[in-house]
Every structure is written in C-alpha cells, then in structure tokens.
Amino acid sequence: MTTTRLPLFPLNTVLFPGLVLPLNVFEARYRALLRDLLDLPEGEPRPFGVIAIREGHEVAPRGLGLPDGPPADPDPAAGFGADPMRSFHQVGCVADASTIRPRPVPGEAAEAGERDGTATGYEVLATGTSRFRLLSVDASGPYLVGEVEPLEERPGEGAGALASGVLLAFRRYQKALAGANERTLGPAQDLPDDPSVVSYLVAAATVLHTSDKQRLLQAPDTASRLADELRLLRQEVALISKLPSVPGAEYTIRPTSLN
Incomplete structure (x- = not known):
C-alpha cells in the first residue's frame, strides 16, 4: 500500500474530482497551509486534502479573529476534539490550488498578524x-496533516x-427544480461521455445533504455511484413535485467556503 502525507483542509462540504472549489482563507492554521503551498516550485501542483467534517467546525470558535472576537487560535486541531x-x-478528495491570491485579513487577526508577519489571507x-x-492525522504542526492512500476509480x-440513465434523470430533476432552466450542465451536446465524470458532476450539482454526497464520493466504483444517483434523483423529483416552492438552480452549481 502506497501512502503519502497531505495537508488537510476540513470543510462542511464534499469536493469531487474534476470540480472547482473557491475558498476565502482567513484562519491562522489554513493561512499557514497556503503559505507552505506557495513555497512549492512555480508550475508544480499545490495539493492539499479536502475532507468532509463529521463532527466539529471548519472554522474554530476563535479562528476568524473578527473585529468583535478574540485573536486566532493557534491549535491546528481546534474545533475537532482530542x-x-x-x-x-474516511474518504476525501485531493485538491490542486491552481490560483492563490493574497488578500487582507480582517479585524484583530490582522492586528496580530502585523506583529508577526502573517497578516495575509x-x-x-x-x-x-x-x-x-484518510489513515491517520498528525496535529503536531501549524495545521493538520493526513497520512493518506489513493483510491482508484473502478x-x-x-x-x-447507468450514466445515460442518470443524465436523463438529472435533466428531469433540473426541470423540476427550476423549470426549463438547464444551466448547470449546459446544452446536451456539451455533456460528458465518461461515466466517472458524469457521476462526479451530477453528485456535485445535485442539492443533497452532506452525508448523501459523502456516500457518493466513497462509492466502491462508478457504477455503484451512478446507481445510487439514479435512486436519489428519482426520489428528489418526487419530493420536489410535492413542494410549493424549491430553491433556484443557482444553488446547485458548486460549493464555496469562508475560512
């Protein structure tokens, strides 16, 4: 078994391969993680691990250090227990930080950072x-680092x-959710052919609880994920048809997070 060490970025959402994740990073431990990624050679991948939180908080109670709050908590495991x-x-997704742009840190965190040179978000x-x-977590440094093994997509x-059936079901789901609006996947001619790509795209674009998305991420193979999606989509369409109003399609596009 081949394992590697990977910086961890816990979130209250699930990231899928091929999907884009925008982040605003202000908390001290994650700023330290980003500084280390920026130190990697230009043009090289900047990988970190996105892992969904089962219990805890993606931003520690003292983590933001906003104007009315206390300064940032230096504990890399703050909010996640002993x-x-x-x-x-158990299963997460490797993310490649293709774009990292500095921005000012608000409030007391910025004031503390000006004294130690870490005021950049x-x-x-x-x-x-x-x-x-995820096999183990090391909390001895400025941020969490996981010992991980890659999972092959079978x-x-x-x-x-199954992919063809899921795409048809997803079109029905989109129409039920937002009338004739089909912006999430685009015109039919732009739909992906690869079943694994279909499975991840539909999993990310469907409005589901984090536990459902996590189950889709850790499915043993593409066919199992697609079969589960087909069941979930039919269930969601039946549910939507009974509701007086539903969220707009803009809520189905992609995750974002403030840290």
Missing part, C-alpha cells in the same frame, strides 16, 4: 483531482448504460 480522526469522514481556486482514504459493471 482525536481529529473521529471528526472526519488568501483567495483560493482549487480543483479536485482524485480521491484518497468503472464497475454497466457504468455506461
């Missing part, structure tokens, strides 16, 4: 690349036929 492994789901645009299984039986 054993961070228990706070996270960051706007980040990252893309999910591949799945990993097609499973009948993935191609």
Whole structure:
C-alpha cells in the first residue's frame, strides 16, 4: 500500500474530482497551509486534502479573529476534539490550488498578524483531482496533516448504460427544480461521455445533504455511484413535485467556503 502525507483542509462540504472549489482563507492554521503551498516550485501542483467534517467546525470558535472576537487560535486541531480522526469522514478528495491570491485579513487577526508577519489571507481556486482514504492525522504542526492512500476509480459493471440513465434523470430533476432552466450542465451536446465524470458532476450539482454526497464520493466504483444517483434523483423529483416552492438552480452549481 502506497501512502503519502497531505495537508488537510476540513470543510462542511464534499469536493469531487474534476470540480472547482473557491475558498476565502482567513484562519491562522489554513493561512499557514497556503503559505507552505506557495513555497512549492512555480508550475508544480499545490495539493492539499479536502475532507468532509463529521463532527466539529471548519472554522474554530476563535479562528476568524473578527473585529468583535478574540485573536486566532493557534491549535491546528481546534474545533475537532482530542482525536481529529473521529471528526472526519474516511474518504476525501485531493485538491490542486491552481490560483492563490493574497488578500487582507480582517479585524484583530490582522492586528496580530502585523506583529508577526502573517497578516495575509488568501483567495483560493482549487480543483479536485482524485480521491484518497484518510489513515491517520498528525496535529503536531501549524495545521493538520493526513497520512493518506489513493483510491482508484473502478468503472464497475454497466457504468455506461447507468450514466445515460442518470443524465436523463438529472435533466428531469433540473426541470423540476427550476423549470426549463438547464444551466448547470449546459446544452446536451456539451455533456460528458465518461461515466466517472458524469457521476462526479451530477453528485456535485445535485442539492443533497452532506452525508448523501459523502456516500457518493466513497462509492466502491462508478457504477455503484451512478446507481445510487439514479435512486436519489428519482426520489428528489418526487419530493420536489410535492413542494410549493424549491430553491433556484443557482444553488446547485458548486460549493464555496469562508475560512
């Protein structure tokens, strides 16, 4: 088994391979993580691990240091208890931070940072690349680092036929959710052909609880994920048809987070 160490960015959302994740980073531990990524050679990948939180807070109670709050908490495991492994789901997604832009840090965190040279926050645009299984968490440094193993994406039986069915079901879901508006996946001719890409795109674009999205991320193969999506989409369409109003399609596009 090949394992590697990966900086961890716990979030209250699930990132899928191929999907884009925008982040606004202000908390001390994650600013330290971004500074280390910026130190990597120009043009090289800047990977970190996005892992969904099972119990805890993606921003620690003292983490933001906003004008009316206390300064940033230096504890890398703050908000996640004595054993961070228990706070996270087992399967996450590697993200590549293709864009990292400095921005001012608000409030008392900025005042503290001016004294120690860490007053810079960051706007980040990252893309999910591949799945990993979290084996252990190291909280000895300025931010959490995970020992992880890569998870191979296996097609499973009948993935191609299931992908076609999922795309049809997703079109019905979009129409039920927002009338004839089909902006989320674009025109039919732009739809992906690869079943694994379909499975991740639909999983990210469907309005689901984090637990449902996490189950889709950690499916044993593409066919299993697509079969689960087909069931969920039919269930969601039936539910939407009974509701007096539903959220607009803009809520189905992509995750974002303030840290």
